[in-house]
Amino acid sequence: MQKKYLMTPGPTPVPAEVLLAQAKPMIHHRTPEFNAVVRNSVEGLKYVFETTESDILIFSCSGTGAMESSIVNCFCAGDEILIAINGKFGQRMQLIAEAYGLEASVLEYGWQEVVDPRDIAAHLAAHPQTRGVVITQSETSSGVLNDVEAVGKIVREYPDCILIIDSITGIGAVECKTDEWGLDVVMTGSQKGLMLPPGLAAVSVSPKAWRAYERSTLPKYYFDWKKYLKSLGQDTTPFTPAVSLMIGLDVSLKMMREEGIDNVIARHSRLAEATRQGVEALGLELFAPAEGRGSAVTPVWVPEGIDGKELVKIMKNKHGVTIAGGQDEYTGRIIRIGHLGYFDDFDIIVTLSALEMALTELGYEFEPGSGIKAAESVLMA
Ligand SMILES: Cc1ncc(COP(=O)(O)O)c(C=O)c1O
Structure with a gap:
């Protein structure tokens, strides 16, 4: 199962x-x-x-x-x-x-x-x-x-x-x-x-x-x-x-x-911030510029030497977490983590955990657990 x-x-x-x-x-x-x-x-x-x-x-x-x-x-x-x-x-x-x-x-x-x-x-x-x-x-x-x-x-x-x-x-x-x-x-x-x-x-x-x-x-x-x-x-x-x-x-x-529309929007910005902090703690780079990052989706550069399509595939097939890949010229080069709609704190934690596992399997080096830890500190603030 x-x-x-x-x-x-x-x-x-x-x-x-x-x-x-x-x-x-x-x-x-x-x-x-x-x-x-x-x-x-x-x-x-x-x-x-x-x-x-x-x-x-x-x-x-x-x-x-x-x-x-x-x-x-x-x-x-x-x-x-x-x-x-x-x-x-x-x-x-x-x-x-x-x-x-x-x-x-x-x-x-x-x-x-x-x-x-x-x-x-x-x-x-x-x-x-x-x-x-x-x-x-x-x-x-x-x-x-x-x-x-x-x-x-x-x-x-x-x-x-x-x-x-x-x-x-x-x-x-x-x-x-x-x-x-x-x-x-x-x-x-x-x-x-x-x-x-x-x-x-x-x-x-x-x-x-x-x-x-x-x-x-x-x-x-x-x-x-x-x-x-x-x-x-x-x-x-x-x-x-x-x-x-x-x-x-x-x-x-x-x-x-x-929930109230203001709370719905505040929830999205919190989840987006936790996602951003989580991926950055893994040493990954955000795609969108700091002056215009939305709360619906977090695109992230796939690190050098890692196959972005394979990363998405492992997360889905092995860990059950479906994220999106990049489109057009960014196909295979970025991943996109959606957090738009019916999402809460633990969806983000699960996703970051699956991302960490898949990155480890692909040989990317980082401190295991660091992404989750960074996200938790945003979510507990
Ligand atoms: C910003 C934006 N505009 C338009 C569309 C097109 O919508 P649909 O695929 O439902 O036709 C999408 C779908 O992802 C979208 O994200």
Whole structure:
């Protein structure tokens, strides 16, 4: 027998309470029972997104569907937008925007760099016709956290330009104050901080984003935001939703509410700090720069002479702990330890222990137990 630990930045572990709720016999979606699920979920998401001003729309799709929805609902072909890219998911936004014929200018950074809001300010000053700014808050590929609050202050000065935030690994892990920071469109996916299986995505839409919707002429049907808004008025969805996932969402949002969003975020930053201190005590180097480290995932350089793919494989097969490897040019060169969603202190200790064992097996020299000790001192502080 081997116990399994899912320590990836999505999909993430699902609490037993949520799994049990999802396992109940199916209900029909045009019923008062399901209307209550929709109503509660929208309220719960507003709490987690920290918004009273934006509408929250829920789609049965993965996060990429929400990304695509933000493009088709806010723009016209030929619109100029600005995309800040410092990782894989920013690149995906560019591909979607280009697929729909937008003129996307790109501010390209290295994966170990934080987006500089001053570059966005300079671009908008030079191109005031820009209709949208797109930025990933928490880059899952690199662990970098971008300062979307600072970007919000810049974009709010442009009445015809909206700010779109990919917070798919941000929501529930790091602060994301939708109203206070002036974030017009914020999106997340269910398999991340919301502690659910993959298959749902949520988007917040501000009054400014609704104005962009009104002028948008890009084709849309399944992802037409107005269809969802209209249905929400009757506590329902326009199409058959992922009923079991929605029932699970109602439960996971209640758990987040009980813990309190500030405590949820504080837990994530504590676990992230314990992970960072733990790997550094082993002599490993963190990938993300000190000025922009998020709490969702900790990417770590694989030490010289160690095969990163083998390290991930040993941790999974021999020790039951699944972490993620690097993507694109960092494949085999970094590992990524996820701690986003349903995680507590001992998940971090177990992971560091498995990492120590796997590194020992691969011949890496360090003081055994030093990573766990460093993490414990953070967790006991
Ligand atoms: C930051 C970010 N954006 C977008 C996505 C795409 O979401 P999905 O894989 O659910 O389509 C992910 C998924 O990992 C992500 O981490």
